[in-house]
Amino acid sequence: xxxxxxxxxxxxxxxxxxxxxxxxxxxxxxxxxxxxxxxxxxxxxxxxxxxxxxxxxxxxxxxxxxxxxxxxxxxxxxxxxxxxxxxxxxxxxxxxxxxxxxxxxxxxxxxxxxxxxxxxxxxxxxxxxxxxxxxxxxxxxxxxxxxxxxxxxxxxxxxxxxxxxxx
Amino acid sequence: xxxxxxxxxxxxxxxxxxxxxxxxxxxxxxxxxxxxxxxxxxxxxxxxxxxxxxxxxxxxxxxxxxxxxxxxxxxxxxxxxxxxxxxxxxxxxxxxxxxxxxxxxxxxxxxxxxxxxxxxxxxxxxxxxxxxxxxxxxxxxxxxxxxxxxxxxxxxxxxxxxxxxxxxxxxxxxxx
Amino acid sequence: xxxxxxxxxxxxxxxxxxxxxxxxxxxxxxxxxxxxxxxxxxxxxxxxxxxxxxxxxxxxxxxxxxxxxxxxxxxxxxxxxxxxxxxxxxxxxxxxxxxxxxxxxxxxxxxxxxxxxxxxxxxxxxxxxxxxxxxxxxxxxxxxxxxxxxxxxxxxxxxxxxxxxxxxxxxxxxxxxxxxxxxxxxxxxxxxxxxxxxxxxxxxxxxxxxxxxxxxxxxxxxxxxxxxxxxxxxxxxxxxxxxxxxxxxxxxxxxxxxxxxxxxxxxxxxxxxxxxxxxxxxxxxxxxxxxxxxxxxxxxxxxxxxxxxxxxxxxxxxxxxxxxxxxxxxxxxxxxxxxxxxxxxxxxxxxxxxxxxxxxxxxxxxxxxxxxxxxxxxxxxxxxx
Numbered sequence: 229x230x231x232x233x234x235x236x237x238x239x240x241x242x243x244x245x246x247x248x249x250x251x252x253x254x255x256x257x258x259x260x261x262x263x264x265x266x267x268x269x270x271x272x273x274x275x276x277x278x279x280x281x282x283x284x285x286x287x288x289x290x291x292x293x294x295x296x297x298x299x300x301x302x303x304x305x306x307x308x309x310x311x312x313x314x315x316x317x318x319x320x321x322x323x324x325x326x327x328x329x330x331x332x333x334x335x336x337x338x339x340x341x342x343x344x345x346x347x348x349x350x351x352x353x354x355x356x357x358x359x360x361x362x363x364x365x366x367x368x369x370x371x372x373x374x375x376x377x378x379x380x381x382x383x384x385x386x387x388x389x390x391x392x393x394x395x
Numbered sequence: 396x397x398x399x400x401x402x403x404x405x406x407x408x409x410x411x412x413x414x415x416x417x418x419x420x421x422x423x424x425x426x427x428x429x430x431x432x433x434x435x436x437x438x439x440x441x442x443x444x445x446x447x448x449x450x451x452x453x454x455x456x457x458x459x460x461x462x463x464x465x466x467x468x469x470x471x472x473x474x475x476x477x478x479x480x481x482x483x484x485x486x487x488x489x490x491x492x493x494x495x496x497x498x499x500x501x502x503x504x505x506x507x508x509x510x511x512x513x514x515x516x517x518x519x520x521x522x523x524x525x526x527x528x529x530x531x532x533x534x535x536x537x538x539x540x541x542x543x544x545x546x547x548x549x550x551x552x553x554x555x556x557x558x559x560x561x562x563x564x565x566x567x568x569x570x571x
Numbered sequence: 572x573x574x575x576x577x578x579x580x581x582x583x584x585x586x587x588x589x590x591x592x593x594x595x596x597x598x599x600x601x602x603x604x605x606x607x608x609x610x611x612x613x614x615x616x617x618x619x620x621x622x623x624x625x626x627x628x629x630x631x632x633x634x635x636x637x638x639x640x641x642x643x644x645x646x647x648x649x650x651x652x653x654x655x656x657x658x659x660x661x662x663x664x665x666x667x668x669x670x671x672x673x674x675x676x677x678x679x680x681x682x683x684x685x686x687x688x689x690x691x692x693x694x695x696x697x698x699x700x701x702x703x704x705x706x707x708x709x710x711x712x713x714x715x716x717x718x719x720x721x722x723x724x725x726x727x728x729x730x731x732x733x734x735x736x737x738x739x740x741x742x743x744x745x746x747x748x749x750x751x752x753x754x755x756x757x758x759x760x761x762x763x764x765x766x767x768x769x770x771x772x773x774x775x776x777x778x779x780x781x782x783x784x785x786x787x788x789x790x791x792x793x794x795x796x797x798x799x800x801x802x803x804x805x806x807x808x809x810x811x812x813x814x815x816x817x818x819x820x821x822x823x824x825x826x827x828x829x830x831x832x833x834x835x836x837x838x839x840x841x842x843x844x845x846x847x848x849x850x851x852x853x854x855x856x857x858x859x860x861x862x863x864x865x866x867x868x869x870x871x872x873x874x875x876x877x878x879x880x881x882x883x884x885x886x887x888x889x890x891x892x893x894x895x896x897x898x899x900x901x902x903x904x905x906x907x908x909x910x911x912x913x914x915x916x917x918x919x920x921x922x923x924x925x926x927x928x929x930x931x932x933x934x935x936x937x938x939x940x941x942x943x944x945x946x947x948x949x950x951x952x953x954x955x956x
Contacts, residue, residue, distance in 0.1 A: 296718075397932070
């Protein structure tokens with residue numbers, strides 16, 4: 229099975245490189261609409277990585293929420309607010325140097341942190357169990373759950389109030 | 396009950412679907428070209444010249460009335476003449492151009508000799524526009540039995556009229 | 572009967588043992604995956620082609636005519652003729668269109684339609700991948716379809732396409748909520764997402780459609796499924812007489828064929844999932860399991876095509892009103908009733924749930940009645956003389 233293990237590793241790295249490439253395309257393309265499409269692919273790639281890591285429930289939820297709902301929202305927002313006459317508004321960036329400086333500082337902090345972290349998992353993994361998540365949400369974490377639903381309700385009502393024309 | 400109208404509509408469609416396999420009124424397609432709808436008697440498409448017994452005995456005397464009355468002028472007639480040049484009561488050339496003829500039937504209505512009638516043939520598509528669509532005299536001749544077969548009532552009426560005209564007139568008693 | 576039931580599994584197993592004799596050790600898993608994937612990749616488009624023929628013949632019979640019956644005996648070669656026509660058509664892309672998105676949309680929209688086939692249990696032991704999140708996978712993939720319809724509409728740069736695309740997206744996201752809510756009672760009762768477990772929980776004759784919450788859940792799921800696939804009567808987005816052709820106006824040839832294929836594969840997979848969740852999947856006496864599965868799926872597809880032949884299109888405000896004002900409250904109450912049903916004992920739970928459902932149904936019907944316009948009175952200027 230060593231060939232098979234290496235096949236899995238190779239394909240995992242290939243998927244990682246693919247997702248990284250699409251993510252780079254997302255932030256460097258000039259057309260805003262294309263950037264949204266590439267973002268949808270990036271999120272699908274992240275779901276694929278979750279599948280590789282045996283977190284199937286999380287992958288399903290990622291596709292359902294991110295790609296199904298949030299990307300729809302993002303694309304609607306782009307469509308309704310962008311200047312429709314000019315599809316390829318050049319998104320040129322005149323602030324490259326400050327961006328690189330910020331990136332350098334961040335990586336200076338993050339990369340040693342990632343390298344020092346003990347990533348080994350000794351105990352066998354449990355695949356995510358939806359029943360356990362449900363029980364935890366209703367048992368231990370019921371208060372944050374209800375608060376989140378209240379926040380969503382307030383956001384909905386606020387959006388309706390803000391977008392209503394004055395009559 | 397809520398939704399009853401929906402269900403009634405669906406039952407109507409289902410009845411139509413199932414009975415279309417059994418009854419003929421619910422599946423009215425005619426599978427052309429294997430089956431054809433029968434045409435009505437006065438259906439007119441393209442004219443034909445009529446002859447009585449032999450193709451040489453055609454009733455047309457080349458009087459040229461149909462060519463003069465034809466609205467798009469698709470009929471071309473040339474009168475026949477014998478060896479000395481005396482004109483005969485027969486056409487030498489009788490051409491009808493199918494690409495011009497508009498199937499109006501005026502030639503049939505004005506012919507005083509009952510020589511030209513409208514046929515029921517409509518499957519007349521050809522490949523050549525100029526060479527195949529010009530119908531000459533030989534293509535247009537059809538026997539009187541054909542006329543009686545496709546238009547029985549009109550044929551009966553016209554035959555009766557011709558027989559009445561062909562009999563010598565009975566001498567009428569003169570009233571003083 | 573046992574061998575007929577398992578004929579596909581036995582065929583695959585014998586193919587594997589035959590292949591293992593000359594292939595190395597590590598390739599057995601790859602081969603097994605390849606066989607399943609090839610079976611689905613062949614089955615999907617072939618099903619779609621013959622579903623188009625079935626629809627045309629069925630709708631034709633409802634409309635007093637034959638369907639296509641010229642091309643092959645009974646029209647069986649018609650889909651091949653359609654395929655050849657679509658392949659040889661000129662591929663027109665409008666000048667102002669966004670070429671990248673215009674190309675990408677039909678390609679990516681077929682992917683979820685094909686991927687759903689991998690979690691459908693076609694028979695006892697015949698499922699491509701027994702994911703532990705089967706139904707969640709199906710829900711996730713069917714919700715990704717909305718973006719690509721919108722990308723297709725936007726990339727065409729055509730006002731009709733955009734309008735059709737926006738209506739279609741609005742319809743799909745509004746009907747997703749009752750769909751998810753009508754799946755949840757089944758998950759509540761079974762306790763697992765896996766489709767195989769759901770089918771096995773309906774063994775014998777206790778299919779979920781025979782319970783009070785099951786009837787309502789089945790109806791809601793079926794209706795929202797029809798709306799998700801953009802079929803009549805919910806096909807305002809692509810109705811031929813409404814809005815030219817909606818979001819796929821500017822697509823010709825093979826791209827249009829891909830949209831068409833995605834729509835029909837979605838029809839099949841939604842019917843299959845409804846049959847799995849509520850009608851008992853492949854359960855049934857005496858016939859092989861995959862025969863039962865296909866009978867149930869094709870019965871539901873027949874009902875979908877029957878709807879197409881019977882109903883006029885719903886207007887967009889009637890469509891959205893139906894989803895938000897009727898189906899959503901009913902689905903919420905259905906979920907509550909399923910919870911009550913699970914916890915009470917046998918004769919009492921049916922009665923209580925029936926009463927609650929009937930009351931809610933009537934209440935929603937009464938609340939959603941269309942207003943009758945008031946009786947008009949006319950006044951003429953010289954009426955007083």
